[in-house]
Amino acid sequence: MILCSAAPVESIGRRDSLAEQVYADLLGKLRHGRVAPDQRLVDVELARGYGLSRMPVRDALLRLVAEGYLIGTTRGFKVPALGSQDVRDIFEIRRLLEPQAAASAAGAMSDEALEALGTALAECRRAHGADDIDTMIVANMAFRAAWLGRVANRRLAETIFRFVDHVQAVRLATLRHRDTRAIVVDGLGRLHAAFQARDPERASACMGRFVDDAQAAFFRAAGVEGPQDGPAQS
Amino acid sequence: MILCSAAPVESIGRRDSLAEQVYADLLGKLRHGRVAPDQRLVDVELARGYGLSRMPVRDALLRLVAEGYLIGTTRGFKVPALGSQDVRDIFEIRRLLEPQAAASAAGAMSDEALEALGTALAECRRAHGADDIDTMIVANMAFRAAWLGRVANRRLAETIFRFVDHVQAVRLATLRHRDTRAIVVDGLGRLHAAFQARDPERASACMGRFVDDAQAAFFRAAGVEGPQDGPAQS
DNA sequence: AAACAAAATACAGTATACAGTTAGCCGGCG
DNA sequence: CGCCGGCTAACTGTATACTGTATTTTGTTT
DSSP states (O other), X not given: OOOOTTOOSOSOOOSSOHHHHHHHHHHHHHHTTOSOTTOOBOHHHHHHHHTSOHHXXXXXXXXXXXXXXXXXXXXXXXXXXXXHXXXXXXXXXXXXXXXXXXXXXXXXXXXXXXXXXXXXXXXXXXXHHTTOHHHHHHHHHHHHHHHHTTOSOHHHHHHHHHHHHHHHHHHHHHTTSHHHHHHHXXXXXXXXXXXXXXXXXXXXXXXXXXXXXHHHHHHHHHHHHOOOOOOOOO | OOOOTTOOSOSOOOSSOHHHHHHHHHHHHHHTTOSOTTOOBOHHHHHHHHTSOHHHHHHHHHHHHHTTSOEEETTEEEXXXXXXXXXXXXXXXXXXXXXXXXXXXXXTOOHHHHHHHHHHHHHHHHHHHTTOXXXXXXXXXXXXHHHHTTOSOHHHHHHHHHHHHHHHHHXXXXXXSHHHHHHHHHHXXXXXXXXXXXXXXXXXXXXXXHHHHHHHHHHHHHHHHOOOOOOOOO
């Protein structure tokens, strides 16, 4: 309990266990790409930052490992360096799951969710115009959370969430390209229209195309930036 | 280290961490339905059984929770009681993933894997004839492991493994019905033929049908046995 | 006898201490 | 100057002790 000094936004939560709070905090950081791929996460170090003992931090890290967000080494934890094959694999799964999920969401779309989707889309467009990548990523995540929230099959939604998160870090890099961003904004617009129409078939088709485009954009960007075919450390 | 008395098959392993060994052991027990749905898994109790402290056991249990095999309560851990909606959800995901995975495996089938598939199929048929449910389940798992082993996309294979495992416990119950077993043996035979032909399209179609049949058989069996629509404790 | 409240209990969560392992470093040797 | 072998330090893994809380049980009251 030495000093709550540099503690983030997390000194408040009460009802959840400490381990869960740390998990949520770390997950947020990972999702926003706040953890560099070469950075080592050391439990005792993080524990000092949170003002806790190692145990809850360790529990959180272990859980993140089990979910594929981190890999544990004998010397700290780190984010996995995905090779192009890893990315291909993840996109293969997304291609199978997301169209069906989108269809399901379109059939169960609510006015509130549509509102959220519209807001996220507008925000994304604004950020695109202003070349504000960070904001665009946040808006992107909000859009995804909004439609995935309408998927009745929670296991499906959570599985998608996880795999999308796994490529999030690498996606961050691809959004540097202006044309990639244009493709994303375009796809989001189409999806929004399909959700608004509550048309499952259309949503499914749009989502399939969206995933394909995202994958193509990634490999185009990766090809441009460099063929670093990092060996799979999944 | 009080007594290695009732320790299972697990006093030997060395290179892996204790937590991992316990995890593997518990996972095996869960997969084989050795843990009753009402049974409580208590860390200190298990720890005594393994001759270890709570920590590695706790780590294993927490990991199983993260992977959906268990749910943690304030009073021990237990296997989740899946309601019919949960089962429906899991089958929806399997229906999306397994055909593609089967196609992939068919395209990459090896002679050794085919041999393993053949053996498992024969074993399954024999067990079916002898009404030996336990052996049939083991053969079933061997068959699955054999073809999933040929799926290049490991994330896909592991995701399938996990969801199949989750319905395994409930599946065990459905295999009591002789006609369900007949359907399974039949589907396995068809799949084996498709794999032997190394025909991705055929494997995909067979797998799709197999999953559909399995789901239908489950709900038929559940309808017969009783409409216990257990509330989702996923 | 049923219902409620208070106490006991049994468990997970958390903290601290210790052990084991490996990566990184430094010095000796070719 | 570069390579190899032992040394050191920095981690994770494991053990033990303590705490908090929810469930169960027991006792009391109507």
